[in-house]
């Protein structure tokens with residue numbers, strides 16, 4: 001991989017760190033005073049289904065349970081309306097994706113993949129970034145990939161990356177994984193409580209604690225406009 005794409009990856013990381021920091025400062029009111037009042041906020045979601053040599057990995061209607069789930073839980077727990085970034089929540093990327101983007105290891109490897117061929121592919125299709133250098137709505141893009149090895153979803157880099165990964169099992173066998181990964185992108189980390197949305201395994205509940213609500217609502221992805 002060439003030096004130019006390495007520089008581009010590094011620039012992407014720096015821009016995200018800066019926008020995350022600025023976003024948290026702007027969200028400070030919600031973080032500190034959110035216990036007093038919870039006006040409605042908004043999060044824009046963009047789901048992109050990858051294709052391999054056999055075509056799209058899942059169909060667009062396959063995503064309906066996961067999207068209904070995140071809309072309900074984010075509204076009930078955080079008073080956040082999850083809206084589509086463009087006309088529809090779900091799109092299919094028809095061109096065959098590179099192998100590096102189709103199967104991704106979880107954790108640090110997923111974050112490292114962001115610097116490589118997979119990261120270039122994800123950056124190219126990211127909502128908000130292909131239209132303008134910086135979007136004013138900071139949507140979260142969910143890529144539906146073939147396999148997050150050993151898991152059903154991943155949030156590489158947590159709040160520092162504008163996309164999360166959901167694999168075919170995460171779409172077909174779980175309705176909560178999409179919401180769980182998007183909450184990671186909004187800065188929440190794992191909870192040991194099974195009834196919590198941030199419980200690691202997918203037999204999790206849909207609960208959230210007060211401080212999780214404040215933290216999520218102070219994310220740059222969660223806006224008043």
Ligand SMILES: [Zn+2]
Nearest residue numbers: 180184190200
């Ligand atoms: Zn998790």
